Amino acid sequence: MTARPANAHQARLLRLLRDGGPNSRAQLGDQVDLSRSKLAVEVDRLLETGLVVADGLAASRGGRRSHNIRLAPALRFLGVDIGATSVDVAVTNAELEVLGHINQPMDVREGPVAVFEQVLAMAGKLRATGLAEGFDGAGIGVPGPVRFPEGVPVAPPIMPGWDGFPVREALSQDLGCPVMVDNDVNLMAMGEQHAGVARSVGDFLCVKIGTGIGCGIVVGGEVYRGTTGSAGDIGHIQVEPDGRPCACGNKGCLEAYFSGAALARDAEDAAHQGSSPELCTRFENSGSLTAVDVAAAAAAGDAIALDLIRAGGNRTGQVIAGLVSFFNPGLVVIGGGVTGLGHTLLAAIRTQVYRQSLPLATGNLPIVLGELGPTAGVIGGARLISDHLFSPA
Numbered sequence: 001m002t003a004r005p006a007n008a009h010q011a012r013l014l015r016l017l018r019d020g021g022p023n024s025r026a027q028l029g030d031q032v033d034l035s036r037s038k039l040a041v042e043v044d045r046l047l048e049t050g051l052v053v054a055d056g057l058a059a060s061r062g063g064r065r066s067h068n069i070r071l072a073p074a075l076r077f078l079g080v081d082i083g084a085t086s087v088d089v090a091v092t093n094a095e096l097e098v099l100g101h102i103n104q105p106m107d108v109r110e111g112p113v114a115v116f117e118q119v120l121a122m123a124g125k126l127r128a129t130g131l132a133e134g135f136d137g138a139g140i141g142v143p144g145p146v147r148f149p150e151g152v153p154v155a156p157p158i159m160p161g162w163d164g165f166p167v168r169e170a171l172s173q174d175l176g177c178p179v180m181v182d183n184d185v186n187l188m189a190m191g192e193q194h195a196g197v198a199r200s201v202g203d204f205l206c207v208k209i210g211t212g213i214g215c216g217i218v219v220g221g222e223v224y225r226g227t228t229g230s231a232g233d234i235g236h237i238q239v240e241p242d243g244r245p246c247a248c249g250n251k252g253c254l255e256a257y258f259s260g261a262a263l264a265r266d267a268e269d270a271a272h273q274g275s276s277p278e279l280c281t282r283f284e285n286s287g288s289l290t291a292v293d294v295a296a297a298a299a300a301g302d303a304i305a306l307d308l309i310r311a312g313g314n315r316t317g318q319v320i321a322g323l324v325s326f327f328n329p330g331l332v333v334i335g336g337g338v339t340g341l342g343h344t345l346l347a348a349i350r351t352q353v354y355r356q357s358l359p360l361a362t363g364n365l366p367i368v369l370g371e372l373g374p375t376a377g378v379i380g381g382a383r384l385i386s387d388h389l390f391s392p393a
């Protein structure tokens with residue numbers, strides 16, 4: 001993809017076609033503030049660039065039938081969602097429909113060189129299936145703070161060796177296409193906004209609970225990143241003064257009490273103490289425990305596992321209650337690997353938020369689990385790069 005929209009009108013038309021699919025000139029005209037002649041000029045210019053193509057005749061609206069327009073069907077975007085313990089890579093078309101998706105285990109602590117070798121190998125597998133000859137752009141999510149304009153991680157607590165690594169520059173050279181980089185929870189929010197539970201919501205919070213905890217903030221339909229890109233780092237809000245040490249170097253952070261790693265540690269402590277027969281049996285069988293084991297133990301009625309989930313949900317709910325009182329969102333989405341804990345976790349979070357936040361903020365506030373699971377981040381990555389490419393050069 002070498003062409004870019006020449007102005008804001010063309011960019012608006014491209015995004016409408018991305019989000020709404022093929023559309024007629026007449027229907028596009030209903031959605032943009034352009035005269036019929038000006039709209040025709042801009043559409044014709046986009047057709048000349050090859051970014052859009054004619055797609056047959058539209059249904060009649062009482063007069064001469066209009067032509068349908070769609071984004072070029074050959075456009076391909078790569079979405080990459082790098083987590084602490086796994087990576088998802090997907091290829092999408094221009095409308096951000098997932099055409100192929102691969103998930104593999106991976107340890108982000110191995111460092112950027114090893115991780116990107118794996119990402120490139122996975123992208124190569126998708127390309128080899130015939131889904132894409134190449135990629136027109138790629139959106140990458142990483143589990144730590146990102147200086148967004150440069151696409152560079154900055155002092156990520158759970159990513160040793162990544163501080164200052166030029167992710168955007170390095171991957172752009174390897175993939176041969178433009179690359180954008182963001183925090184993984186921002187991509188999750190963008191994915192849920194494009195194709196998930198937040199499709200019709202302009203202002204919402206998207207909380208990801210995995211190995212760490214983060215929050216995507218969407219204001220007026222746009223991700224809010226803050227001045228330097230660190231907005232939403234709620235896992236390091238203190239919930240216990242002088243409490244447990246956290247990977248960030250501080251004490252008492254939410255992440256130190258409830259995240260995938262904290263939950264696994266607490267579950268293993270319970271197994272060692274013999275207070276949970278279910279967790280003890282699972283630990284003896286595998287030698288370690290994860291949030292999946294806690295979820296399974298809770299489903300079997302294990303009281304300790306249920307208590308761990310409720311305690312974590314209560315602490316998370318306390319932090320979200322503060323965010324709700326401050327931001328007054330229209331929706332709170334809960335996602336990430338730990339959401340396998342399901343409705344026990346969701347109920348604990350809801351209880352705290354509805355109890356602690358102002359009635360005006362919570363009276364019509366849905367708090368729900370995300371719809372897209374592991375595809376949210378890769379769709380968000382494709383959305384991120386398409387936002388960039390569908391903007392005037």
